[in-house]
Amino acid sequence: MAEDLVILKTTNKEEQYLSLVPQIHALVEGEENLIANLANVAAALKEQFGWLWIGFYLESEGELVLGPFQGPIACTRIKSGKGVCGQSWADNKVLIVPDVDAFPGHIACSSASRSEIVIPVSAAGKLIGVLDADSDELNHFDEVDAKYLKEIMSFL
Numbered sequence: 001m002a003e004d005l006v007i008l009k010t011t012n013k014e015e016q017y018l019s020l021v022p023q024i025h026a027l028v029e030g031e032e033n034l035i036a037n038l039a040n041v042a043a044a045l046k047e048q049f050g051w052l053w054i055g056f057y058l059e060s061e062g063e064l065v066l067g068p069f070q071g072p073i074a075c076t077r078i079k080s081g082k083g084v085c086g087q088s089w090a091d092n093k094v095l096i097v098p099d100v101d102a103f104p105g106h107i108a109c110s111s112a113s114r115s116e117i118v119i120p121v122s123a124a125g126k127l128i129g130v131l132d133a134d135s136d137e138l139n140h141f142d143e144v145d146a147k148y149l150k151e152i153m154s155f156l
Contacts, residue, residue: 007048017148020048028155034123037156039068045133045152046070052112052136056121057085058129064089067129075109083107085130088118092127094146098139110134117141119149123156 005027008019024044028037038056045054055069057078064078064085075083081090083106088095097116100106113134121129131153135141 005044005047013144014148016048017144020044021148021151024152025155034156035068041131041152041156042068042070049133051133051140053110053132053134056129056131057089058121059089059127064129071134072110072112075107078107084116084118085132088120089127089130092120094119094150096141096143096146098141100134112136114138115140117145117149119146119153121153121156 005023006019008016010016024041027040027044031037042054042056045051051071053069053071053074055071055074056067057064058067063080066074066076078086080086084095084097084100084103085107087105095116095118097103097106100108100113100116113136115135115138117133119131120127121131131149133141133145133149
């Protein structure tokens with residue numbers, strides 16, 4: 001696929017995902033390099049939704065290490081069970097946090113972050129890290145985001 005992305009300008013989040021998901025699938029299809037695919041997924045999501053931060057943390061020697069991302073600088077390493085990303089990774093489950101200040105042990109990589117969603121990422125049946133998205137708005141993420149972000153992660 002050409003590296004062109006059609007950005008749907010609508011306030012309907014589900015319509016945006018329905019337009020974006022097949023484009024991301026086509027973008028990563030046939031590319032075997034994980035880092036290249038993660039970088040393009042982060043860029044596509046940032047372009048479509050304009051979130052404060054979107055990126056990946058990948059497992060390395062028992063902790064999460066910063067991978068491809070879009071947005072301001074971020075925490076480099078996160079231990080299992082620490083913060084939203086570490087908890088999602090430890091539990092291997094999606095976490096939607098409407099207000100990061102109310103999340104016990106939240107790691108504030110950016111003071112502008114107000115809400116967050118974290119999706120576990122698996123490859124070949126093995127948990128390899130997490131997708132993390134932060135918004136500068138409270139209550140920004142919901143089950144619609146979880147549904148489509150999990151679908152996008154299934155392409156990897």
